[in-house]
Every structure is written in structure tokens, then in C-alpha cells.
Amino acid sequence: MGKLPAFQFYPGDWVRDSISGCTLAAQGLWLRMILLMHDSDRYGYLSVNGSPIPPESIARRCGCTLEQYESLLAELETNGAPSRTPEGIIFSRRMVRDAQEREEWRALAVQILEDPQQIPTSWRAIRELILHRDLNLCGYCGAFADTVDHILPKSRGGNNHPKNLIAACRHCNYSKNDRTPEEVGYVFMKEEHG
Numbered sequence: 001m002g003k004l005p006a007f008q009f010y011p012g013d014w015v016r017d018s019i020s021g022c023t024l025a026a027q028g029l030w031l032r033m034i035l036l037m038h039d040s041d042r043y044g045y046l047s048v049n050g051s052p053i054p055p056e057s058i059a060r061r062c063g064c065t066l067e068q069y070e071s072l073l074a075e076l077e078t079n080g081a082p083s084r085t086p087e088g089i090i091f092s093r094r095m096v097r098d099a100q101e102r103e104e105w106r107a108l109a110v111q112i113l114e115d116p117q118q119i120p121t122s123w124r125a126i127r128e129l130i131l132h133r134d135l136n137l138c139g140y141c142g143a144f145a146d147t148v149d150h151i152l153p154k155s156r157g158g159n160n161h162p163k164n165l166i167a168a169c170r171h172c173n174y175s176k177n178d179r180t181p182e183e184v185g186y187v188f189m190k191e192e193h194g
């Protein structure tokens, strides 16, 4: 999976969760740890090459001393925010679950879109599937995408075939308008669309 430029944040959950009973310092650390987990090679885990990231390294990257890190982490663990694998890798249950769901939706969307018998006729349904297939990442710039672009514009004869559709951020989609990617100078982030 490519690097995601953004992730879902659930303010309601944060406020309801036991995390909000932690000190602000501990909450701040958890937020910084989440940012590291977001950039991790294994999404949602503080791992590097299958092993836990050393505490010194986490502390440094979160901007605190090892002592601060250990005491705030103990507070977070008492409140049940982080989980650990048997190997001791710290992870966020929420992020891991979200990543699994994204992958499941993506697999399902790919399967449906590759089967001509199953491709829906309604634009809404196709659009939804394309966004899942492309993980809501703009195929032109990699930003968060919530629109779907016709690579060859409809006004130029482009159809609703999945191969002619790509998730696009609003900026790329609206700036492209009824031109082809080549005409606007867009480059595809993934070869499969080229």
C-alpha cells in the first residue's frame, strides 16, 4: 500500500475514550506516536523491519526524553490506549482495524470492477467502488481524493469503464476539466492507470 497522506481522526472517540482521562502530556505523546504509526512501514505499528522501534528512538522522534517517554507511556498503558504484539510492538487498535478495512474494501472493489457481469450501472455505485479501489488517493498527486475523474473526459467520448476512471482530489479533477491528463501535464502516480 502506498503512503497515505491523511488519516481518519475521530474526535468523538478521542473524547469518549479513556485517553481523554490522561494528562495532556500523555495525550500529546499518544498523538505523536500515532503520527509515527501512520508513517511506519507496517501501518499502525511502531515497528521497523518486524521488530519494535527502540524506546530511545520513539522518545527522540516524539520530542521528549526517554524518562518522560517511559512515564507517559506507562500512563497511556494504564488507560489502555496502546496495545502490544507478543513481540512487544506497540500499535493502535483503531489504525490497524481501519487499515484492514481499507484493504478489504479495496480487494472487494477490485474483484467487482474486474468482472463485467458485476460492474454496477449506477454512477454512484461505480464511483464508490473506484474510490475504494484507489484507497481515496488522488491518482495524479496522491492527496486525499473524494471525486472520481474520467481519464478521457466524457465530452471527448470517455466512458464509465473502470479503466477510464480514477480517484482524484477536487483540485486535480476541477483543474483538468474536459482535457486529457497529457494535455494538462498530469502524470499518473501508479503505472496501472497509464
Ligand SMILES: [Zn+2]
Residues within 6 Å of the ligand: 138, 139, 140, 141, 142, 143, 168, 169, 170, 171, 172, 173
Ligand atoms: Zn490531486
